[in-house]
Amino acid sequence: MASEEDVRRICLALPDVTERPSWNQPAWFARTLMARIWEDGVLTVKTAEREALAGTDPATYFWTPHHERSSQLVLVRLDRIDVQELAELLEESYLLAGGRK
Numbered sequence: 001m002a003s004e005e006d007v008r009r010i011c012l013a014l015p016d017v018t019e020r021p022s023w024n025q026p027a028w029f030a031r032t033l034m035a036r037i038w039e040d041g042v043l044t045v046k047t048a049e050r051e052a053l054a055g056t057d058p059a060t061y062f063w064t065p066h067h068e069r070s071s072q073l074v075l076v077r078l079d080r081i082d083v084q085e086l087a088e089l090l091e092e093s094y095l096l097a098g099g100r101k
Contacts, residue, residue, distance in 0.1 A: 001079045002086040007043055010083075010090045014099060031068055031083060031098025035090060038075055045093040046072040 004026065006050035011017050012065040018029050027036035030080040036044045044067070049055065053061035053074060076089065 002081050002083050004037060004041075004043075004078070006086055007035060007078070007084050007090070009036070009092075010087050014091070015048050016099065017094065029097070030094050034093045034097035034099065043076045044073055044076055045076060046070075046096040047074050047089065047092055048072065048096070050074040051068050063094050 005030075008009050008019065008026070011034070012019060014030070016030065017034070019026060020029065021027060022033065024039040025039075028034050034046060037043075038044045049072070050061070050063065050071060054063065057080075060077050062075050062077075063073060064075070067075065078086070081089075
């Protein structure tokens with residue numbers, strides 16, 4: 001099970017990522033937003049696999065009408081994924097947000 005502290009640690013270990021509030025929630029930025037706490041225990045990330053993730057595991061991955069504006073945004077229930085899976089999601093989101101390794 002992943003936590004907000006895991007999100008923070010993984011994000012801030014990536015080159016040039018900064019943390020600042022977005023909509024009164026913790027958020028992490030590469031060149032653009034890469035991750036944000038949506039609500040307690042739920043994280044927004046960018047992925048090219050939104051449809052596949054939500055289609056195979058809708059209890060973990062989903063989106064709201066607010067997220068329809070971008071086909072890359074997906075919500076993740078942190079208590080349903082492990083830290084390794086979280087790290088993979090955040091690395092992909094980092095690259096999609098303009099980060100460079």
